[in-house]
Amino acid sequence: MEQAHLKTLLQRYLDNSLPPEELKELIAHLQQDAQQDTLLQAVQQALAGGAYAVPTDAAQKDAIFRNILQKAAEQAAPAALQPVKHRSGLWKAAVAAMVIVLAGAAAYFTAGHRRTSHTPALARQDVLPGVNKAVLILADGRRITLDSAARGTLAQQGDVTISQTGNGQLDYNGSGANGKVVYNTVATPRGGQFRITLPDGTKVWLNAASSLHFPTAFPAGERNVEVTGEVYFEVAPQAAAPFVVTARGTAVTVLGTRFNVNAYTDEASVNTTLLEGSVRVAHQGHAVTLKPGEQAQVKEGIRVLDNVDTEALMAWKNGRFSCNDIPLEDIMRQISRWYNVQVVFEDQITDTYSIEISRDVPLSKLLRFLELSGGVHFEVNEKTIIVKK
Structure with missing residues (x-):
C-alpha cells in the first residue's frame, strides 16, 4: 500500500467516513509487520497538523491500540482477522502515534463488553468549541x-x-x-x-x-x-x-x-x-x-x-485540554464550561482518565477520545451530554 493511500485511510477512519471494505484494507495493513516504516511515516504525516498528543504511559498506549484493532476487527470481519500481536522496537513508536490518529475513530470499549452504538449519532449533534467573546x-x-x-x-x-x-x-x-x-x-x-x-x-x-x-x-x-x-x-x-x-x-x-x-x-x-x-x-x-x-x-x-x-x-490558556489521570467528573466540568453544555451522569464512573487535545476540536472528537480509553460512553442530546458506563 502506498503511503499516500494509507494516510487517506487513516484520515477517513479519524473522520468516521471509512466504508467497510476500506476498513478491512486498513486493518489488514496494520497487521503486517513488514510495513512498519510506511505506517510510521504515514502516521507522523497525519499527526503533523492534528489535535492529539501521544499518551505518556506505554501500557496505556498498547492497551488502547489493541482495543482499537479488536473493535475494528469486529466491525470489519471478525472471522477473517488474526489476533493482535505484541510488537516491540519501531512498532512501539508506530503504536504510540497510531493511538492518536485513531482516537477520533468509531471505536468504543467498555470493560469486557461489546457495544453496538456508533459515533455518527454523536457527530450529527456536534457542538463547536468556545471562542473569544x-x-x-x-x-x-x-x-x-x-x-x-x-x-x-x-x-x-x-x-x-x-x-x-x-x-x-x-x-x-x-x-x-x-x-x-x-x-x-x-x-x-x-x-x-x-x-x-x-x-x-x-x-x-x-x-x-x-x-x-x-x-x-x-x-x-x-x-x-x-x-x-x-x-x-x-x-x-x-x-x-x-x-x-x-x-x-x-x-x-x-x-x-x-x-x-x-x-x-x-x-x-x-x-x-x-x-x-x-x-x-x-x-x-x-x-x-x-x-x-x-x-x-x-x-x-x-x-x-x-x-x-x-x-x-495552564493548558486552557494555551488552547488545550490537558488532564493526567484525574476523575472523569473533573474533566467533564471543564468540557461543560468550554462547550456550554450540561453534563448528566447516568452511571457512576470511578475510573480516572488522561487527555491531551486541542480546545479547538468539535465536542464529538473530544468525547471519542475519552471513550477510546474504555469504561465510558457518551450520548449527546442537543446541549446535554449523558454519561454512561
Missing part, C-alpha cells in the same frame, strides 16, 4: 459585547481610553488622574474566553464562565481586583503598589509574578497556582507564601501542594 460592563451600567471581530476605541471614561486591538485583546490606556476611581467588569460566558491588559500593564486571561472586576485606573499605592471562575495573571511589577486578587474570600497578594486562580463555585476549593515569582495567599486569618510550582488550595483551611503540573494546569 465577553461582555464589558462599564461604570454607568452600559454593556459592550466583545469578540474577535471588534476593533478600535470602545469607550472613554475620564482620561482613560478603552480599546480593542486586532487580536481581540482589550486595552486600557490613561492615568485616571482627572476623575474619581470607577470600576469596570469583563465577564466571559460559558463557551467564551478573553484577554485584557489592565491600566498598569498587567496581562489577564479569563477562562470560560469567569469575570474580572477592576478600576479603570488604579489609585496610588494599590492595585485591587476581584475575580470569579478561572483567571491567569502576568502582573506588571510595581514595588510601591502590591497587586491583590480577591476570589471567594481568598486574597492573593503579589508584586510582580505569573499565577493562576481557579475560583469556580462548582469546584471544591479556590486554587492558586504559582508559575513565577512569589505570592501570599490569605484566608480567614491564615496565610501562606507560595514558591514557583506550588499550589494553595483554600477550602476550610489552606493546603499547599508542591511540584504541581503547571503545564497541565
Whole structure:
C-alpha cells in the first residue's frame, strides 16, 4: 500500500467516513509487520497538523491500540482477522502515534463488553468549541459585547481610553488622574474566553464562565481586583503598589509574578497556582507564601501542594485540554464550561482518565477520545451530554 493511500485511510477512519471494505484494507495493513516504516511515516504525516498528543504511559498506549484493532476487527470481519500481536522496537513508536490518529475513530470499549452504538449519532449533534467573546460592563451600567471581530476605541471614561486591538485583546490606556476611581467588569460566558491588559500593564486571561472586576485606573499605592471562575495573571511589577486578587474570600497578594486562580463555585476549593515569582495567599486569618510550582488550595483551611503540573494546569490558556489521570467528573466540568453544555451522569464512573487535545476540536472528537480509553460512553442530546458506563 502506498503511503499516500494509507494516510487517506487513516484520515477517513479519524473522520468516521471509512466504508467497510476500506476498513478491512486498513486493518489488514496494520497487521503486517513488514510495513512498519510506511505506517510510521504515514502516521507522523497525519499527526503533523492534528489535535492529539501521544499518551505518556506505554501500557496505556498498547492497551488502547489493541482495543482499537479488536473493535475494528469486529466491525470489519471478525472471522477473517488474526489476533493482535505484541510488537516491540519501531512498532512501539508506530503504536504510540497510531493511538492518536485513531482516537477520533468509531471505536468504543467498555470493560469486557461489546457495544453496538456508533459515533455518527454523536457527530450529527456536534457542538463547536468556545471562542473569544465577553461582555464589558462599564461604570454607568452600559454593556459592550466583545469578540474577535471588534476593533478600535470602545469607550472613554475620564482620561482613560478603552480599546480593542486586532487580536481581540482589550486595552486600557490613561492615568485616571482627572476623575474619581470607577470600576469596570469583563465577564466571559460559558463557551467564551478573553484577554485584557489592565491600566498598569498587567496581562489577564479569563477562562470560560469567569469575570474580572477592576478600576479603570488604579489609585496610588494599590492595585485591587476581584475575580470569579478561572483567571491567569502576568502582573506588571510595581514595588510601591502590591497587586491583590480577591476570589471567594481568598486574597492573593503579589508584586510582580505569573499565577493562576481557579475560583469556580462548582469546584471544591479556590486554587492558586504559582508559575513565577512569589505570592501570599490569605484566608480567614491564615496565610501562606507560595514558591514557583506550588499550589494553595483554600477550602476550610489552606493546603499547599508542591511540584504541581503547571503545564497541565495552564493548558486552557494555551488552547488545550490537558488532564493526567484525574476523575472523569473533573474533566467533564471543564468540557461543560468550554462547550456550554450540561453534563448528566447516568452511571457512576470511578475510573480516572488522561487527555491531551486541542480546545479547538468539535465536542464529538473530544468525547471519542475519552471513550477510546474504555469504561465510558457518551450520548449527546442537543446541549446535554449523558454519561454512561
